[in-house]
Amino acid sequence: MNLDELRTNLSSVDRRLVEMIAERQRLVAEIGKFKLKTGAGTRDYAREKDVLEMGRKQALEMGVDPDLVEKLLEMLIRTSLESQERERVVAEGKGGGRSALVIGGAGKMGRWFAEFFSSQGYSTTIADPAVTTGPGLFSTWTDAGVDFDVIVVAAPLAVSGRILAQLAVLKPKGLVFDIGSLKSPLMDGLKELLSAGCRITSLHPMFGPDTRLLSSRHLIFCDVGDAEATAAAKELFAATMVEQLDMGLEDHDRLIAYVLGLSHALNIAFFTALAESGEAAPKLAQMSSTTFDSQLLVSAAVARDNPHLYFEIQNLNKFGLGPLDALCEAAKRIRETVAGGDEEAFVALMNKGREYLALRG
DSSP states (O other), rough: OOHHHHHHHHHHHHHHHHHHHHHHHHHHHHHHHHHHHHTSSSSHHHHHHHHHHHHHHHHHHHHOOOOHHHHHHHHHHHHHHHHHHHHOOOOOOOOOOOOEEEETTTTTHHHHHHHHHHHOOOOOEEEEESSSTTTTTTTHHHOOOSSEEEEEESOOOHHHHHHHHHHHHOOOOOOOOOEOSGGGGHHHHHHHHHTTTTTEEEEESSSSSTTTOOTEEEEEEEOOOHHHHHHHHHHHTTTTEEEEEOOHHHHHHHHHHHIIIIIHHHHHEEEHHHHHHOHHHHHHHHHOOOHHHHHHHHHHHHHHHHHHHHHHHHHSSSTTHHHHHHHHHHHHHHHHHHHHTOHHHEEEHHHHHHHHTTTTO
């Protein structure tokens, strides 16, 4: 066969692949309906393991790269889970006849929550200075009123604190929660709502606005003194596969200083050092390495994100300076061991880190 004939045959194989993927998706849809009908869980880790092992075994038998087959199957499984989770959220949604207000609903996470509530059948209203007032849209949240079954505060941290305090004066009857990355700036408003007898709790989604599948993602619930409100907020996500974590308000900000504050600062320091190095970016791009490329990928994502939010996470956390000081001290110690030619101390640092990271399992 000549090249054109080979390419024609390849196109035929590609079409069959797409047809088989479509057939697989149809079967997945039927399985999803069966799970809903019987009350079975959306995710079955044992089944996923069997599928991946079967794929690798068959790949080896047929002389195909098993890693390629495993990655393809993982992608198909993930897509299937996304579909099943969305269908379950819609099917089990309890929003019929209920209403939700998302203050800050034009922001990235605000839009995520607005879409989440709409998918459950809630009549969803968005209040945000970035929108033009119209049906279901208000540029000023107070114009929307507070007569909603659920009110989500998804504004910037400093603004959210003021909104929570204002809500306490208006005393909404529905469930109220914020989704702030920090709780220190919101503490006064949360306590005022609690004192006013409002149904109040506090959430922190540990995932971004592009998240489509909540399996293996974490959603933190901080009870501010109203256990029933926290339970009601958890129920909103019962149809999803998100992992719900309970955390005290004080513990939250101390841990977030490391989970977000330290990791953000490390990546900002990395791309700042590169940007100020005097080395041309295209030249460095030609000298890729596994570690450099991985770090660059994460740093690029940080650089694209909202700098004002990142500053708030650093500046408004009363625990924030500790991890930053530790980062500076660690960098100083690395420099001292390198400058002093102290290989033993350098190896000790790496061994200590290896032991710590092994604790994560």
